[in-house]
Amino acid sequence: MMTMPTGNGARGSVAIVGAGAVGLACARALQRSGHAVTVFDPAELGSGASSGNAGLIAGSAVIPEANMRTLCEIPQLLFRANGPLTLRLSHLPRMAPFLWHFVKSCRPSEFDRLSRAMAGLSLAGFDHWMALLDDLEEARSLFRRDGCLYLYLSDKERRKAENDNQTRRARGMPLVELTPAEVKERVPDLGIETAGAVLAKSSGHVVAPDALCRTLLQRIIADGGTFHPVAVTDLVTAEKRVTAVRASSGDDFPADRLVLAAGAYSRPLAARLGLFPPLDSQRGYHIMVREAANAIALPMLVPSLGMAVTPMREGVRFAGLVEFADMDSAPSPALHRLLKHSARRLFPQMQTETAVEWAGQRPSLPDCLPIIDRAPGFPNAYFAFGHGQMGLTQAAVTGHAIRALIDNATPPVDLTPYRATRFSKRGA
Numbered sequence: 281m282m283t284m285p286t287g288n289g290a291r292g293s294v295a296i297v298g299a300g301a302v303g304l305a306c307a308r309a310l311q312r313s314g315h316a317v318t319v320f321d322p323a324e325l326g327s328g329a330s331s332g333n334a335g336l337i338a339g340s341a342v343i344p345e346a347n348m349r350t351l352c353e354i355p356q357l358l359f360r361a362n363g364p365l366t367l368r369l370s371h372l373p374r375m376a377p378f379l380w381h382f383v384k385s386c387r388p389s390e391f392d393r394l395s396r397a398m399a400g401l402s403l404a405g406f407d408h409w410m411a412l413l414d415d416l417e418e419a420r421s422l423f424r425r426d427g428c429l430y431l432y433l434s435d436k437e438r439r440k441a442e443n444d445n446q447t448r449r450a451r452g453m454p455l456v457e458l459t460p461a462e463v464k465e466r467v468p469d470l471g472i473e474t475a476g477a478v479l480a481k482s483s484g485h486v487v488a489p490d491a492l493c494r495t496l497l498q499r500i501i502a503d504g505g506t507f508h509p510v511a512v513t514d515l516v517t518a519e520k521r522v523t524a525v526r527a528s529s530g531d532d533f534p535a536d537r538l539v540l541a542a543g544a545y546s547r548p549l550a551a552r553l554g555l556f557p558p559l560d561s562q563r564g565y566h567i568m569v570r571e572a573a574n575a576i577a578l579p580m581l582v583p584s585l586g587m588a589v590t591p592m593r594e595g596v597r598f599a600g601l602v603e604f605a606d607m608d609s610a611p612s613p614a615l616h617r618l619l620k621h622s623a624r625r626l627f628p629q630m631q632t633e634t635a636v637e638w639a640g641q642r643p644s645l646p647d648c649l650p651i652i653d654r655a656p657g658f659p660n661a662y663f664a665f666g667h668g669q670m671g672l673t674q675a676a677v678t679g680h681a682i683r684a685l686i687d688n689a690t691p692p693v694d695l696t697p698y699r700a701t702r703f704s705k706r707g708a
C-alpha cells in the first residue's frame with residue numbers, strides 16, 4: 281500500500297463543509313496528498329447520519345431503490361399500517377422535484393445503468409476505507425468483514441428477492457443460500473421462523489460509526505488540519521471562483537478550493553454555485569439495545585421490516601425505515617415504537633424499553649447515486665453529497681475521487697454517472 285505524504289499545505293488550502301463520513305474522508309484523502317484542510321461543521325460530532333446509520337459496508341450495495349417494482353409497491357407501502365415507508369403529507373409539495381426524477385429513474389431501461397453505478401462505488405467501499413486508514417489502526421480496528429445476512433420471513437419474500445440476488449451475483453457479490461436450519465445455527469437467539477437467508481460474504485460493517493468519525497477528525501487535526509465548529513452560511517466568490525467561506529460567526533475563511541459535503545443540508549450552498557439538485561432527505565431511525573451486546577455475531581438485513589440489525593461495540597443496533605418529512609420536523613415516536621416492535625419480533629427476549637433512540641437525515645438523490653463532481657462554472661469548487669442509503673460505504677471512495685479531481689489524477693472509478701448536471705435539462 282502506498283503511503284501518501286500528510287498535509288503540509290504544499291498543494292494549497294481546501295475548505296470542507298461538513299464533518300460527516302463523506303466530508304471527513306475527503307478531508308483525510310486531501311490531507312494525505314499534501315493539501316491543508318479546514319473542516320467546518322456546527323453539529324455535535326456523532327449526531328448526524330454518519331454516526332446513526334446501520335454501520336453496513338456494502339449491505340444492499342447494488343440494488344437501486346428507484347426501480348419499477350418499488351414504484352408499483354409505493355402505494356401499498358405507504359398505506360400499510362406499521363410499514364417501513366412513511367410520508368408526511370405536508371412535505372409533498374417540497375419533494376415534487378425529487379418525485380419527478382425518482383419516477384424517471386424507475387424506468388426499466390435505467391435499472392442496469394444505476395445498478396452498475398452503485399456497484400462502482402459500493403463494492404470497492406471496504407477496500408477504499410482500508411486504504412484511507414492504512415496509517416490509522418485505531419479506526420481500521422472498527423471494521424469487520426463477517427458478511428451480512430439477507431433474512432427472509434416468508435417464502436413469498438424469498439422468491440421475490442431472487443431477481444435482486446441474481447443482480448447481486450452478476451455484479452460480483454458472492455452469495456451463499458442458507459436454509460432456515462442454517463440460519464438458526466448462525467443466529468441461535470432468533471425467535472421467529474424464517475424462510476432462510478442469503479449470506480453476502482463480502483459485506484462488512486463498522487462497530488462504532490461515531491468513533492470512526494471522531495478518530496478521523498482527531499487524526500486530521502493532529503496532522504495539521506483545522507476544525508471550526510461553525511456553520512458555513514455563504515460562499516464568497518470572485519470571477520467564478522470561490523475565494524472564501526463565510527461562517528455563522530460572521531468570519532470569512534479564505535480557501536484555494538472548496539468541497540461541499542454537507543449531506544442532506546447541501547442544497548442552499550450548491551444553489552449559491554448555480555446548482556439546484558433534487559436533493560431530499562429520507563429520515564431514518566435507530567434504536568440501540570445496549571444490554572444485548574452479544575445477541576448476534578453478524579449483521580442482518582430484514583427487507584420486509586425495512587431494517588438492519590447490526591452487532592456494534594455498545595450493543596445491537598436496529599436501524600432503517602424511510603420517512604419523507606421536512607428536515608426541521610420532529611421525529612416520529614411511532615417509528616421508534618415500530619423498530620422496538622420489530623426487534624422483539626425477531627428477538628422476543630430483547631429488552632427494548634431502555635433502548636437509546638436516534639433519528640437522522642439520509643441525503644438522498646432520486647437516482648440513488650451521489651453527486652461527485654467539480655461545480656459547473658466554478659473550477660475550484662467540488663461537490664460530494666447525496667449518498668442516500670450508502671454514504672458510509674461510499675465515503676472513502678468518494679474521498680479518493682475528490683482527491684483525484686482536485687489533483688488532476690485518474691479517479692478510482694469513472695465519475696460520469698455521478699455528475700452534477702445530470703438532473704438539469706443541460707446535463708440530461
Ligand SMILES: Cc1cc2nc3c(=O)[nH]c(=O)nc-3n(C[C@H](O)[C@H](O)[C@H](O)COP(=O)(O)OP(=O)(O)OC[C@H]3O[C@@H](n4cnc5c(N)ncnc54)[C@H](O)[C@@H]3O)c2cc1C
Pocket residue numbers: 297298299300301302303320321322323328329330331332333334335336337338339510511512513541542543544545546563564565566588599600601640641642643664665666667668669670671672673674
Ligand atoms: C438509519 C440509517 C441507516 C443507514 N445505514 C447505512 C448503512 O448501513 N451503510 C451505509 O453505507 N450507509 C447507511 N446510511 C446512510 C449514511 O449514513 C449516509 O449516507 C451518510 O452518513 C451521509 O454522510 P454525509 O457525510 O454525506 O452526511 P452527514 O453524515 O449528514 O454529514 C453532513 C454534515 O454536514 C454538516 N452541515 C450541514 N450543513 C452545514 C453547513 N452549512 N456548514 C457546515 N456543516 C454543515 C452537518 O452538521 C453534518 O454533520 C444510513 C442512514 C440512516 C439514517
